[in-house]
Amino acid sequence: MTQEATKKPLYVGLAGMGTVGGGLVELLEKDAELIRRRTGRDIVLRKVLVRSATPERAAMLPEGCELTTDPADLTDDPEIDVVVELIGGTGAARSLISRALDHGKHIVTANKALLAEDSKQLFAKAREKNCLLRYEGSVAGAIPIVETLGGPLAGNRILSLMGILNGTSNYILSEMTSNGLDFETALSQAQELGYAEADPTLDVDGFDAAHKLILLIRLAFGLDYPFSSMPVQGIRGLDSRDIAMAREFGYRIKLVAEARLHEDGDGRPRLEAGVFPMLVHHTYLLARVGGVYNAVRLEGAASGSLFLHGRGAGALPTAGVVLSDLLAVAREERPNNTGFADDEILSADIVSPEDWHSEFYVRVMVHDEPGVLRDIAGCMADEGISMAQVIQKEVRDDVVPLVFMTHDASAQSMNRALQKVREKGVLRAAPVYYRILQ
Amino acid sequence: MTQEATKKPLYVGLAGMGTVGGGLVELLEKDAELIRRRTGRDIVLRKVLVRSATPERAAMLPEGCELTTDPADLTDDPEIDVVVELIGGTGAARSLISRALDHGKHIVTANKALLAEDSKQLFAKAREKNCLLRYEGSVAGAIPIVETLGGPLAGNRILSLMGILNGTSNYILSEMTSNGLDFETALSQAQELGYAEADPTLDVDGFDAAHKLILLIRLAFGLDYPFSSMPVQGIRGLDSRDIAMAREFGYRIKLVAEARLHEDGDGRPRLEAGVFPMLVHHTYLLARVGGVYNAVRLEGAASGSLFLHGRGAGALPTAGVVLSDLLAVAREERPNNTGFADDEILSADIVSPEDWHSEFYVRVMVHDEPGVLRDIAGCMADEGISMAQVIQKEVRDDVVPLVFMTHDASAQSMNRALQKVREKGVLRAAPVYYRILQ
Numbered sequence: 106m107t108q109e110a111t112k113k114p115l116y117v118g119l120a121g122m123g124t125v126g127g128g129l130v131e132l133l134e135k136d137a138e139l140i141r142r143r144t145g146r147d148i149v150l151r152k153v154l155v156r157s158a159t160p161e162r163a164a165m166l167p168e169g170c171e172l173t174t175d176p177a178d179l180t181d182d183p184e185i186d187v188v189v190e191l192i193g194g195t196g197a198a199r200s201l202i203s204r205a206l207d208h209g210k211h212i213v214t215a216n217k218a219l220l221a222e223d224s225k226q227l228f229a230k231a232r233e234k235n236c237l238l239r240y241e242g243s244v245a246g247a248i249p250i251v252e253t254l255g256g257p258l259a260g261n262r263i264l265s266l267m268g269i270l271n272g273t274s275n276y277i278l279s280e281m282t283s284n285g286l287d288f289e290t291a292l293s294q295a296q297e298l299g300y301a302e303a304d305p306t307l308d309v310d311g312f313d314a315a316h317k318l319i320l321l322i323r324l325a326f327g328l329d330y331p332f333s334s335m336p337v338q339g340i341r342g343l344d345s346r347d348i349a350m351a352r353e354f355g356y357r358i359k360l361v362a363e364a365r366l367h368e369d370g371d372g373r374p375r376l377e378a379g380v381f382p383m384l385v386h387h388t389y390l391l392a393r394v395g396g397v398y399n400a401v402r403l404e405g406a407a408s409g410s411l412f413l414h415g416r417g418a419g420a421l422p423t424a425g426v427v428l429s430d431l432l433a434v435a436r437e438e439r440p441n442n443t444g445f446a447d448d449e450i451l452s453a454d455i456v457s458p459e460d461w462h463s464e465f466y467v468r469v470m471v472h473d474e475p476g477v478l479r480d481i482a483g484c485m486a487d488e489g490i491s492m493a494q495v496i497q498k499e500v501r502d503d504v505v506p507l508v509f510m511t512h513d514a515s516a517q518s519m520n521r522a523l524q525k526v527r528e529k530g531v532l533r534a535a536p537v538y539y540r541i542l543q
Numbered sequence: 544m545t546q547e548a549t550k551k552p553l554y555v556g557l558a559g560m561g562t563v564g565g566g567l568v569e570l571l572e573k574d575a576e577l578i579r580r581r582t583g584r585d586i587v588l589r590k591v592l593v594r595s596a597t598p599e600r601a602a603m604l605p606e607g608c609e610l611t612t613d614p615a616d617l618t619d620d621p622e623i624d625v626v627v628e629l630i631g632g633t634g635a636a637r638s639l640i641s642r643a644l645d646h647g648k649h650i651v652t653a654n655k656a657l658l659a660e661d662s663k664q665l666f667a668k669a670r671e672k673n674c675l676l677r678y679e680g681s682v683a684g685a686i687p688i689v690e691t692l693g694g695p696l697a698g699n700r701i702l703s704l705m706g707i708l709n710g711t712s713n714y715i716l717s718e719m720t721s722n723g724l725d726f727e728t729a730l731s732q733a734q735e736l737g738y739a740e741a742d743p744t745l746d747v748d749g750f751d752a753a754h755k756l757i758l759l760i761r762l763a764f765g766l767d768y769p770f771s772s773m774p775v776q777g778i779r780g781l782d783s784r785d786i787a788m789a790r791e792f793g794y795r796i797k798l799v800a801e802a803r804l805h806e807d808g809d810g811r812p813r814l815e816a817g818v819f820p821m822l823v824h825h826t827y828l829l830a831r832v833g834g835v836y837n838a839v840r841l842e843g844a845a846s847g848s849l850f851l852h853g854r855g856a857g858a859l860p861t862a863g864v865v866l867s868d869l870l871a872v873a874r875e876e877r878p879n880n881t882g883f884a885d886d887e888i889l890s891a892d893i894v895s896p897e898d899w900h901s902e903f904y905v906r907v908m909v910h911d912e913p914g915v916l917r918d919i920a921g922c923m924a925d926e927g928i929s930m931a932q933v934i935q936k937e938v939r940d941d942v943v944p945l946v947f948m949t950h951d952a953s954a955q956s957m958n959r960a961l962q963k964v965r966e967k968g969v970l971r972a973a974p975v976y977y978r979i980l981q
Contacts, residue, residue: 132845136700142765143697241695247846249687249695256694257679257687259581260866262574327580390828390852407570407863408685408853414828415849425845428698438876 114147115435118179118210120154120201121191122162125215125242128424129189134167136428144435148428154179154192154201180204187211187237187434189427195219199227206230206238213430215242215423218307221316222332237438239430244317245270245399247422248415254324254403261405263325265365267542270317272397272417273301273308274340274360278348278382279395282357287345300397310339311360311380318362322378325403326366328453336379336458343382347468347537350508353496356384356466357392361542367456377456384466384541390414391542459517464493464541466510467519469526470534473505477531484525485511488518504533510541552585553873556617556648558592558639559629560600563653563680566862567627572605574866582873586866592617592630592639618642625649625675625872627865633657637665644668644676651868653680653861656745659754660770675876677868682755683708683837685860686853692762692841699843701763703803705980708755710835710855711739711746712778712798716786716820717833720795725783738835748777749798749818756800760816763841764804766891774817774896781820785906785975788946791934794822794904795830799980805894815894822904822979828852829980897955902931902979904948905957907964908972911943915969922963923949926956942971948979 117133119126133140133150140148150170155162158172166172173179179188180201188205190212192198198219202212203226212231214220220227220240231238241251245268254263269275273295280291292309295301307313315337322330340360348358364378385392390412394400399417404410416422471477482492495509511519523536555571557564571578571588578586588608593600596610604610611617617626618639626643628650630636636657640650641664650669652658658665658678669676679689683706692701707713711733718729730747733739745751753775760768778798786796802816823830828850832838837855842848854860909915920930933947949957961974 128845132698136698136844139700140698247696247699247843247849249691249849252690252695253687256871257690257864257867258685259870260570260574260578260868261685261863262577390831393828393831405685405863406574407566407859407866409857409860411685411687411851411853413849413851416847419847421845422847425699425843426695428845429695430698432697433694 110141110147111145114149115431116149116151116184116186117189117431118152118154118182118185118187119150119189119191120176120179121193122153122155123191124420125423125427126153126191127165128420129191129427130165130167132421132424132428140432140435143432146435148431148435151185152179152182176201176204180208180210185210187213187431189431190214190216191427193218195223199223202227203230206234206236209234209236211237211434213239213427213434215240215427217243217313217316217320221319225329237434239433240320241426241430242423244320245401246272246415246417246419247426248399248401248413248417249426250321250401250413251324253413254321258403258405258408258411261407263366263403263405265363265404266321266325266401267361267363267391268318268321268401269359269391269394269399270362270401270417271308271311271314271360272399273305274311274314275394275399275417276300276397277309278340278358278360281343281345282348282352285345288341288343309341311337314360314362314380318364318378318380321401322364322376322453325364326374326376326453328376328451330376330378330453330455334455336381338381340382344537346506347466347539350468350496350506351384351466354384354466354494354510355387356541357387358382358539359385359391359394361385361391373454375454375456377461379458382539384539386542389542459520460515462513462515463543464511464513465519465538466508466541467523467536467538468506468508469532469536470504471507471531472533473503478507480529480531481507481526484529485522487525488514488522490514490518490522548579548583548585550584552587553869554587554589554622554624555627555869556590556592556620556623556625557588557627557629558614558617559631560591560593561629562858563861563865564591564629565603566858567629567865568603568605570859570862570866578870578873581870584873586869586873589623590617590620614639614642618646618648623648625651625869627869628652628654629865631656633660637661640665641668644672644674647672647674649675649872651677651865651872653678653865655681655751655754655758659757663767675872677871678758679864679868680861682758683839684710684853684855684857685864686837686839686851686855687864688759688839688851689762691851692759696841696843696846696849699845701804701841701843703801703842704759704763704839705799705801705829706756706759706839707797707829707832707837708752708800708839708855709746709749709798710837711743712749712752713832713837713855714738714835715747716778716796716798719781719783720786720790723783726779726781747779749775752798752800752818756802756816756818759839760802760814760891763802764812764814764891766814766889768814768816768891768893772893774819776819778820782975784944785904785977788906788934788944789822789904792822792904792932792948793825794979795825796820796977797823797829797832799823799829811892813894814891815899817896820977822977824980827980897958898953900951900953901981902949902951903957903976904946904979905961905974905976906944906946907970907974908942909945909969910971911941916945918967918969919945919964922967923960925963926952926960928952928956928960
């Protein structure tokens with residue numbers, strides 16, 4: 106199947122030689138034949154930007170490729186067609202991409218933080234310069250969700266999307282669920298295995314998933330959702346008791362990023378979006394996403410439900426889709442960076458999380474005394490919340506966990522009801538509650 | 544979110560006004576605003592080709608759109624930019640597409656039979672005329688598998704793919720499994736619900752899944768696999784006893800279309816592909832695909848395992864991806880019809896199904912006599928096949944079903960072993976065996 110390249114090579118400048126960067130260098134070499142077959146061209150790595158140019162790193166590069174520590178060597182080199190940005194973060198990456206676009210270079214990036222927090226100008230500049238700005242690697246690793254939303258699902262009005270978008274959190278929750286670990290132990294284990302950073306904030310506090318959700322909202326709905334407005338709750342400190350209790354009701358606890366479009370009476374679309382630990386019924390495919398896997402479930406007006414599942418991170422899974430983005434550049438596909446024709450992405454009308462409705466899982470720690478359940482049920486009923494199922498068992502120092510599932514209620518009424526319960530003086534610890542995925 | 548179209552409309556000629564055609568007419572009207580947002584253009588239906596132009600049909604069309612019974616009205620009209628072929632079959636559809644390409648029109652089709660049996664010339668002609676030939680709707684309904692293989696997974700060497708690609712068969716198997724129906728009853732029920740045609744041959748005998756598999760093989764591996772060479776076994780006459788027995792071992796029986804690439808010692812890739820009822824372990828996501836849903840599982844060298852699940856057929860799910868193909872045409876994406884740059888798709892080196900290795904499920908009907916199991920195990924052992932698990936129960940007229948699962952074996956040695964068992968004279972009916980999905 107050997108094929109000669111029929112067109113001039115695509116010259117690449119790579120910024121960042123970490124896990125994914127290293128994977129990309131490996132794939133460019135190993136899959137040179139596949140690349141020629143897919144595009145009719147060679148993809149040639151010319152320069153790699155690193156913080157320190159060690160001989161070990163230089164030895165990993167193909168012949169004719171130079172290491173540099175100066176971003177301008179990539180952005181200003183007239184021979185380079187496309188800059189691959191894999192340094193991450195929002196500072197240096199932003200300057201690099203902006204300057205590369207100024208010089209008319211296409212961009213391939215996996216930088217969700219930058220694209221979520223600060224991308225309007227970058228998309229506008231890419232459009233103005235007629236450059237591609239591709240970012241399949243920035244969401245859900247090998248799962249082709251960016252392309253799916255902008256391409257084959259573009260003919261669908263997307264009604265909702267929900268995803269497990271952070272592999273680190275999912276790994277921790279899976280270990281807590283399957284092996285009964287507590288949060289701190291599971292986190293340490295994830296850190297030892299290299300699944301979690303020394304500072305796990307971005308992952309376990311939900312911000313990484315929120316970044317990705319903002320990218321998906323733009324692709325699915327053509328709406329800009331400000332990062333600062335997004336309700337985000339992570340899994341830090343999640344109690345393994347709640348995982349066990351949820352299991353008794355037939356649920357798993359997952360960190361779910363979710364966005365739903367609501368049509369108001371006046372026909373204006375409003376968006377409900379956020380990241381939360383949620384109870385997912387075990388019969389849902391989303392409940393079966395284990396370890397470091399990611400998954401996305403979409404609901405399209407025409408398509409119905411669509412479920413995509415794959416590796417959410419790692420050197421090769423992400424490098425593979427970064428390479429696919431390079432192939433798209435090599436095939437000179439036209440700019441369609443956001444999946445919408447508009448220059449300017451519209452701002453979302455946001456539904457406050459207080460107004461969201463769902464079923465809830467609630468755990469309160471109470472003294473095992475007569476009348477406590479009646480008091481709590483009364484507070485719920487006062488706010489129009491009815492209880493669907495109750496579990497009460499396991500006595501410990503005469504403080505008892507009382508767990509119940511509710512029927513549909515707004516977060517606002519749940520908060521008010523729990524405030525009333527607090528005022529009754531029957532609680533021995535702060536109440537814990539999670540939404541149940543519908 | 545109202546947006547004006549900024550470019551000239553895309554003019555469409557639609558051939559076929561059946562289920563999917565009707566769905567497309569509906570979406571073009573309802574989603575006009577979304578289409579403008581996605582592309583900056585209007586997509587305007589100009590002519591619809593039908594076999595008989597009834598007033599009822601004319602009433603379903605938008606203003607300014609004409610019904611016609613003459614294909615040349617679509618193919619030769621200089622105003623029409625793209626022809627959507629939804630008439631199906633290989634005769635009239637082929638002439639229509641070929642003539643439309645001669646006139647430089649882009650093509651959107653959902654015709655898997657045509658593209659599987661007779662598409663080399665059509666792809667070559669599309670390329671020569673610089674026309675798009677898009678066909679997302681031809682495989683697995685709303686699942687974006689065509690785009691995924693040609694786009695975001697293009698940077699992966701695909702090692703294997705397996706799918707549940709025929710919703711009718713999957714519905715029948717699901718009903719047989721969940722409700723204990725026999726094949727004929729489940730088929731009648733599928734026909735009553737409109738999930739199966741009056742002549743169900745294409746669906747239940749595996750040919751429809753085989754057509755789709757050929758399209759996926761081309762996209763994944765860039766290889767042409769002749770339809771006439773493909774091993775195909777359907778589900779007609781599948782015994783509900785085998786479904787029940789498989790269940791006892793923890794498996795579901797699914798109609799699986801599968802292709803695996805093998806590297807020979809000399810590095811030449813060889814392809815193992817076919818459609819068979821197979822046992823799928825209940826813990827696999829593929830085992831959980833129910834009713835008329837479809838699913839595809841890919842294994843990529845970089846991506847690892849990827850699983851896509853969605854509606855496999857129906858008016859709107861398929862019309863939605865046909866519309867997405869129209870959006871891609873409207874955005875003037877460059878021709879990349881096969882996912883490979885080559886004009887000519889290479890021919891596959893095919894592995895004979897006789898040489899495939901797998902674990903097997905085997906059921907034989909025997910007299911309940913001493914020594915029978917020993918005889919059968921002996922025949923298996925003579926061919927190097929070892930038995931992993933055996934079930935023997937339920938006595939009926941003193942003929943007993945003896946069911947066993949084997950370790951890895953080639954189909955050839957299994958056939959030889961079963962021939963030897965036959966020659967022992969202990970069988971009371973032809974043996975039944977299925978491969979077990981690895």
